[in-house]
Structures are given as C-alpha cells and as structure tokens.
Amino acid sequence: MVLLKHYITHDRQVEIVKICRELGLGPGGFYRPGYADGAKLRLHMMCLGLDWDPQTGKYRNKRLVDGTSPPSIPESFVKLVVKAIEEAHCLIRKECRVSFDESILPSMSPDVCIVNFYNNHGRLGLHKDRDESRESIKKGLPVVSFSIGDSSEFIYGDQRDVDKAEKVVLESGDVLIFGGESRLVFHGVSSIIPNSAPNKLIQDTMLSPGRLNLTFRQY
Numbered sequence: 001m002v003l004l005k006h007y008i009t010h011d012r013q014v015e016i017v018k019i020c021r022e023l024g025l026g027p028g029g030f031y032r033p034g035y036a037d038g039a040k041l042r043l044h045m046m047c048l049g050l051d052w053d054p055q056t057g058k059y060r061n062k063r064l065v066d067g068t069s070p071p072s073i074p075e076s077f078v079k080l081v082v083k084a085i086e087e088a089h090c091l092i093r094k095e096c097r098v099s100f101d102e103s104i105l106p107s108m109s110p111d112v113c114i115v116n117f118y119n120n121h122g123r124l125g126l127h128k129d130r131d132e133s134r135e136s137i138k139k140g141l142p143v144v145s146f147s148i149g150d151s152s153e154f155i156y157g158d159q160r161d162v163d164k165a166e167k168v169v170l171e172s173g174d175v176l177i178f179g180g181e182s183r184l185v186f187h188g189v190s191s192i193i194p195n196s197a198p199n200k201l202i203q204d205t206m207l208s209p210g211r212l213n214l215t216f217r218q219y
C-alpha cells in the first residue's frame with residue numbers, strides 16, 4: 001500500500017468537491033444504498049463510469065434502484081489518478097531501491113469511480129474490493145482512493161477482524177493506493193473525526209460536515 005500524504009492540492013480538492021456536488025444532485029447522483037439483507041450502508045454513494053450495486057456486488061451500466069446511468073468520470077479526475085500512480089512508482093523506486101517492476105504496483109486507467117460521502121456518524125465495515133473483473137484482480141490493478149474533508153480512521157489488515165486491523169488516519173488531500181500484493185487487503189472506515197477538515201476547504205466549498213471519498217478502479 002502506498003499513502004501519498006496531502007497529495008491533492010487545495011484548489012484541486014475544491015474542484016473535486018464542486019464537481020461531485022453537481023453530479024451528485026443530478027440523475028445517477030448520491031443515494032443511500034442498502035445491502036442484500038436490507039441494512040443500509042452508513043454513507044451516501046454515487047458511481048461514475050459504471051454502477052456498482054452493493055446488493056449484488058455487480059457492475060452494470062444502469063443502476064437497479066432507479067434505472068439511471070452513472071455519469072462519466074471527469075477527465076481531470078482520471079489525469080490525477082494516473083499522476084498519483086506515477087508518483088507512487090517514483091516513491092517505490094526511491095525507497096525500495098529496486099529496479100521498478102510493474103508487478104509491485106501496476107498502472108491502470110480507471111473506468112469506475114465510487115464516490116462515498118460519510119457524515120460524522122458514517123462508517124464502512126471491513127471488506128475486500130473484489131467485484132472487479134477477474135483479470136483486473138489477478139493483475140493487482142490498484143484501487144486509488146482520494147480523501148477530502150474531515151479525516152477518517154481507516155482500518156486495514158489481512159483478516160476481517162477489527163481487533164487485529166492496523167489503523168491510519170486519512171486526511172483531506174491524502175491519496176491511498178492499494179495494488180499488487182495488497183490489492184485484496186481487508187479495509188474499512190471505523191470513524192470520521194469531526195471538525196478535522198481544513199478551514200479553508202470548508203470556506204471555499206461549504207462542504208457539509210463529513211468526508212468525501214473517491215475510489216477509482218479498473219473493471
């Protein structure tokens with residue numbers, strides 16, 4: 001896993017919030033999804049590119065709940081994802097002093113983005129992202145995650161066991177990348193830390209209390 005601390009500049013964060021707000025209010029925008037057992041997720045979600053359905057774990061062109069099509073992923077988001085992976089490659093080269101091998105962290109071009117908004121009571125249980133194509137998972141194509149707004153406690157580990165999980169605080173502007181061997185790591189969000197977003201971000205976006213998270217994947 002690679003964590004790029006404060007990688008997304010303030011201006012880019014503002015732009016991302018504005019675009020997500022606009023898309024989120026339109027067709028295919030934010031809704032509160034449920035699992036197959038009827039329980040609701042403790043977040044609001046919007047999919048870009050392809051729809052991912054938490055009830056079936058399947059990707060589709062249309063959302064089952066209301067038949068809407070997911071908006072496209074903005075080109076500026078895709079560029080930032082590609083740049084972040086390149087930055088991670090540079091870090092791996094420097095820190096590991098190894099000749100870089102794509103199997104450590106493959107490149108990818110995202111065709112799916114899941115946008116989650118957690119209010120201060122939001123959370124997400126430990127899970128693996130494993131609904132992408134068999135090929136994508138086999139190659140270890142990374143999930144690239146942007147955090148914006150209030151910080152969160154992000155938990156991860158090799159078992160679905162909260163007590164054994166590692167914990168890291170993800171702050172506004174952080175980019176977390178899990179690919180290669182860590183592609184199928186268990187991960188989740190144990191809590192949102194209230195009032196932890198940068199003041200300037202709140203001033204410039206009027207973002208509601210909570211955290212915006214975008215995860216990019218290649219189906």
Ligand SMILES: O=C(O)CCC(=O)C(=O)O
Nearest residue numbers: 114116129145189213215
């Ligand atoms: O909010 C996060 O940091 C993680 C989101 C996540 O794991 C997911 O959408 O699959």
Ligand SMILES: [Fe+2]
Nearest residue numbers: 127128129187
């Ligand atoms: Fe996930």
